[in-house]
Amino acid sequence: MPDIVMYTKTVCAYCDRAKALLGRKGVTWTEINLDLHPERREEMIERSEGRRTVPQIFVDGKGLGGSDDIHGLERQGKLDRILGLGGHTVAAPEHHRVLILGSGPAGLTAAIYAARANLKPAVVNGIEPGGQLTITTEVENYPGYPEGVQGPQMMADLNKQAERFGTTYLNGTAVDVELSKRPFVVKLDGGEVVSCDALIVATGASAKWLGIESETRFRNKGVSACATCDGFFFKGKPLAVIGGGDTALEEALYLTNFATRVTLIHRRDQLRASQYMQQRAIKNPKIEFLWDTTVEEVVGTPHDGVTGLKVKNVKTNATSTLAVKGMFVAIGHEPNTQVFKGKLEMNDLGYLVVQPGRTYTSVEGVFAAGDAADHIYRQAVTAAGTGCMAAMDAERWLAEHAG
Ligand code: NAP
Numbered sequence: 071m072p073d074i075v076m077y078t079k080t081v082c083a084y085c086d087r088a089k090a091l092l093g094r095k096g097v098t099w100t101e102i103n104l105d106l107h108p109e110r111r112e113e114m115i116e117r118s119e120g121r122r123t124v125p126q127i128f129v130d131g132k133g134l135g136g137s138d139d140i141h142g143l144e145r146q147g148k149l150d151r152i153l154g155l156g157g158h159t160v161a162a163p164e165h166h167r168v169l170i171l172g173s174g175p176a177g178l179t180a181a182i183y184a185a186r187a188n189l190k191p192a193v194v195n196g197i198e199p200g201g202q203l204t205i206t207t208e209v210e211n212y213p214g215y216p217e218g219v220q221g222p223q224m225m226a227d228l229n230k231q232a233e234r235f236g237t238t239y240l241n242g243t244a245v246d247v248e249l250s251k252r253p254f255v256v257k258l259d260g261g262e263v264v265s266c267d268a269l270i271v272a273t274g275a276s277a278k279w280l281g282i283e284s285e286t287r288f289r290n291k292g293v294s295a296c297a298t299c300d301g302f303f304f305k306g307k308p309l310a311v312i313g314g315g316d317t318a319l320e321e322a323l324y325l326t327n328f329a330t331r332v333t334l335i336h337r338r339d340q341l342r343a344s345q346y347m348q349q350r351a352i353k354n355p356k357i358e359f360l361w362d363t364t365v366e367e368v369v370g371t372p373h374d375g376v377t378g379l380k381v382k383n384v385k386t387n388a389t390s391t392l393a394v395k396g397m398f399v400a401i402g403h404e405p406n407t408q409v410f411k412g413k414l415e416m417n418d419l420g421y422l423v424v425q426p427g428r429t430y431t432s433v434e435g436v437f438a439a440g441d442a443a444d445h446i447y448r449q450a451v452t453a454a455g456t457g458c459m460a461a462m463d464a465e466r467w468l469a470e471h472a473g
Pocket of ligand 1: 210211279280312313314315316317318320337338341342344400401402403446447448449
């Protein structure tokens with residue numbers, strides 16, 4: 071048996087995950103809890119070449135890193151050899167009472183409630199950890215923030231809040247789900263397999279694209295769906311935003327901080343956005359509107375990136391070229407529910423169907439919250455609300471059905 075040493079702290083979700091994996095491998099280890107032995111903190115930092123996070127795991131004196139590192143070794147099939155186990159033993163899937171797919175406001179609120187109900191939930195972070203709010207700027211309409219709050223900050227706070235009550239986080243995205251029998255099994259893109267008694271789907275939605283060939287060709291070379299991520303690169307340049315909803319106006323307003331001019335291109339002559347956002351955009355001298363217009367082609371060169379947009383007036387069919395250095399697409403979202411096709415009931419647009427006023431999906435024990443099941447409201451606060459409902463529904467369902 072190798073000599074395994076793990077430095078931990080008393081409240082440490084990643085330590086629990088690492089211990090659970092080693093436990094499933096059937097090995098034993100010496101635990102050094104730094105809350106009980108603060109004098110050994112410096113020793114850990116020195117042995118791990120400066121790392122200041124727990125757990126830190128050593129096998130025969132060699133540092134393996136933390137929980138994510140040993141899970142990574144397990145995915146690569148290398149952990150058994152390091153632990154001195156003959157052959158590759160397939161560890162039983164890591165099992166959770168409640169597994170939450172998605173780490174936006176819905177997923178993290180579900181995690182807070184499930185964790186406080188002592189269900190030790192695990193959250194699969196998904197493609198966009200923190201969800202859509204991590205690529206937005208100021209959130210002004212979430213109750214309780216009179217001065218507004220930055221989206222990424224709010225998500226970082228929610229993440230910490232859920233972790234404080236015992237939530238663990240798994241990096242990755244669900245690529246396959248087995249929902250026809252219990253426990254449910256979820257396969258992640260890194261190869262990791264997890265199982266659960268109750269599943270909460272909070273996978274959210276992702277930005278839609280126009281779907282024209284030149285848009286793909288110039289992606290990241292002037293074509294973007296995230297003003298807060300990429301606006302900075304277009305200082306002193308003319309830009310265009312496509313769409314007529316709140317997102318489009320928000321992106322346009324944000325881009326006025328950098329651009330010389332922002333042209334909002336909308337396919338109709340009426341905006342879908344809220345009155346408040348419309349007024350702000352209309353008042354802004356840097357924003358101009360191109361009504362009844364669609365983008366036919368993104369024009370540019372591999373060297374210069376985007377140089378213009380070929381646009382068409384849908385009423386007159388007249389075409390023209392608008393000189394811009396960047397196009398920001400803000401035409402709405404589609405739900406991230408592809409993995410549930412044929413497994414959970416969904417509507418024509420791919421949004422999961424839940425029982426009216428509840429979060430129950432078509433499969434018992436599977437609950438849905440947030441944008442994945444909401445094509446109407448799609449707000450951070452409604453997502454958080456349904457996240458709370460999903461955790462409460464899951465808790466009650468587990469009490470009645472899974473002991
Ligand atoms: P949205 O409200 O669905 O608006 C999408 C816009 O894109 C519409 O104007 C639509 O045109 C246009 N569009 C859709 N497909 C298109 C295509 N293929 N080509 C050209 N244009 C196309 O989406 P959203 O703006 O992302 O907003 C989603 C939700 O989040 C809404 O409930 C919104 O209120 C909310 N939100 C709120 C805030 C805030 O309060 N601060 C900020 C952002 C978003 P049509 O109008 O012709 O359909």
